Amino acid sequence: MTAPRRRPVLNAPLGPEGRKRxxxxxxxxxxxxEAARAKLAEKTGKPAGRADIGRIAREANKPDALEKQIAKAEKNAVHLANLGNRADAARAERTAAELRGKLTRRQRGEALQRERETGRASRLDRFALLVKRSDVLTQEHYLIADRWLAALDAAADGEMARPVSPEAPLPEDAEGALPPPSGPAIFLSGPSVLDRWNKAVPVEAVTSGRRRVPLTFDPKRVKVVRRAPVQGPVQGVQAVAHERRDRASRLMELFVSGISTAGHPGWCVPVAIRVILKNECMTDAFVALGVTYGERNRIQAQTAMAAGLEALAPAVNKSGA
Incomplete structure (x- = not known):
């Protein structure tokens, strides 16, 4: 019987330098x-560790579901074309094209969102530097300012859909005011009413028999699939724009009232707005407003910023949004 196999042992002495190497x-x-595990944990949002490292790596490298559908549709189209089924192959190609368009739109939206986040972060870089150097302001104040800026950006996005004066009617004696409709024009509606009215046949010509009323083509409304019922009242574009604008105004009022209620002087409000919202350094804000830049005024301005942002905290957090 053969002897059991021994485990090889390194008998050669390494020496101090060899052991050090x-x-x-x-x-x-x-x-x-450790660096690879930390990077993977940051990418996946999972805690760093050795447990289930293979599963976490597979989830991180898992292909996108939409890309898998596109690849499957393209493969199916090639297979059907090789079989000679041109109709189903064309249908599979159209499905792949629709999925590619959907993927492109999603990627474009994600890129736009990242660009907005980067732009908002760059607009707060001076305030972030002030927070790092300040003994009064903290990281929580920076997060509140970031949410405030996000609310202002949302209100600015809705400005294009917001009318100039939503509830102010046009005066009757104003210049360019159209007279109230009368006669058959009362029953006309739509963007092409004016063109139809200019090209209409005069009533006198029809009653005298010289002309006849032209035949009109009134297409029926195309039925669309109704969406699932939503919870709560449905708001239009203008209503959402009004709500965002009103919320931005309320946030500004809360910020100003928080500074004034704390007993700070009036120059603290424009300084805080210039530093937080306009991305100006505190020295430039003091010089632009003609305020003496000293240690006392600098600390008071930072304290006013903290008071205004703390007044905003209940309104900009996720529970009060």
Whole structure:
């Protein structure tokens, strides 16, 4: 019977320098492993560790579901074309084209969202630097300012859909005011009413028999599939724009009242607005407003910013949004 196989043992002495090189190599391997696990945890949002590292890596490298559908539709189109089924192959190609358009729109929206986030972060870079150097302002104040700026951006996005004066009617004696409709024009509606009215046949010509009323084509309304019922009242574009604008105005009022209620002087409000919303450094804001830039005024301005942002906190957090 053969003897059991022994485990090989390194008998050659390494020496102090060899052992040091081996220890450094092992330490480098451990450091790279820890950095890779930390990077993977940051990417996936999972806690860093060795448990289930294979599953987390598979989830991180998992292909997108929409891309899988596109690849499947393209493969199906090629297979059907090879079989000679041109109709189904064309249908599969149209499905793949629709999925590619959907993926493009989603990627464009994600890129636009990232661009907005980057732009908003760059608009607060001076305030972020002030927070790092300040003994009064904290990271929580920076987060409140970020949410406030997001609310202002949402209100600005709705300005294009918001009318100039939503409830102010046009005076009757104003210049360019159209007279009230009368006669058959009362029953006309739509964007092409004016063109139809200019090209209409005069009533006198019809009653005298010289002309006949032309035949009109009135297409029926195309029925559309109704969406699922939503909870609560349905708001239009203008209503949402009004709501966003009103919320932005309320936030500004809360910020100003928070500073004034704390007993700070009036120059603290424009300084805070210039630093937080207009991305100006505090020195330039003081110089532009003609306020003396000293240690006392600088600390008072930072305290006023903190008071105004703390007054905004209940209104801009997720529970009060």
């Amino acid at each position: 081996l220890a450094d190599k092992i330490a480098g391997i451990h450091e790279r492993g």
